[in-house]
Amino acid sequence: MNAGGGASVRLAKLHHPVTALGPGTRAGIWFQGCTLACPGCLSRDTWEADESLRIPVSSVLEWVAGLPGLDGVTISGGEPFQQPQALRELLEGLREWRSSRPVDILVYSGYVISRLSRNQESRDILKLCDAVVTGPYVERLNDGSPLRGSANQQLVPLSPLGRRRYGSDEMDGRRMQVCVEDGAEGRRVYYIGIPRRGDMDRLSAVLDGAGVRAGEASWRL
Template identity: 90%
Template sequence: MSGGGSVLLAKLHHPVTALGPGVRAGIWFQGCTLACPGCLSRDTWEADESHRVPVAAVLEWLAGLPVLDGVTISGGEPFQQVGALRELLEGLQEWRRSRALDILVYSGYVISRLSRDPESRDILKLCDAVVTGPYVERLNDGSPLRGSANQRLTPLSPLGRRRYETDEMDGRRMQVCVEDGAEGRRVYYIGIPRRGDMDRLSAVLDGAGVRAGEASWRL
């Protein structure tokens, strides 16, 4: 495994229970040029160098988590940082010898394009499953792990087939997370909302007297 690389990172979170089976770690890459209309994570589009961290620091964070059934990687667009993505996934391979840890990666690229590109094809070999294709808001059909019906959930390993052969969970889940920072309290959501969920949530908050600031899905 090559080492010493860095990644533009939007955020890390544990536990994640909305994007795959079991208790998971969530890793969101920073930077995406696909700009799908209706994307919930527009704050991850800009390739902001202030978000650059060593891949080794992400692996160190993962190593310290007490319970881990899988890792979900999203963004931003992970396949626009193929070097960092590969280094991260290679770093996870050693753990997989001693535990049933699955790796699920989200990408806005269709799988046929990823399979044609040599670098991306090698990365797919390190994943257990991928969700691929651009988000299309009018096709948001409520499936548990896909944002819209055009997207494809593809198991890529025996473990991936056991856990992802059918796109069936207990419906969609959303996690609400709150963190305090230098610029005040930040609320963010993990999961895939249904069409109109975020506007309905804003209306409920407004009715309760809670005034939200800048919202990433309206940037």
């Protein structure tokens, strides 16, 4: 898989398989760093522009290339469009790699589509996506739609593959994945997906009932 011009990216995490953010079995890529700071954001741990989390885009592409049976790649954050060079090179590498298979690319952004469309750099990036979900998260407008966090956000198909897979916002309701990761600082529990209002407190209560004691919760920071 071609790594483009050798850019690096601040990366929060990689995960496979992802089944909660788009159709089928997906690779999930979360950028690190976001200045939008939407109230109620689940991923507050991805806001800080932590340079210690920077890795080569080529490493991310190699990781994706080694995954079996992918239907798509979902890129979120953090705010991907705040690292435009890294995002563009990642998307170019993904599109080159998936040229012989129907793997769609879905990107989440807190910027509205009209703002992204006004900027040439962002327009060039949009041409490399199959679909985008755009707009800031507004907690009081969290309406339970499958792929949008709140009703003000837009799901915008951008390619023939994107229109086939995202032309309708109809999926089997929202899904949440609970993931457990062992690390140097102990066991970490994290969630993938878009929670409904109150879901995080309910999930914490279930974990407490199972004897899993949560430490610092990023969505409460």
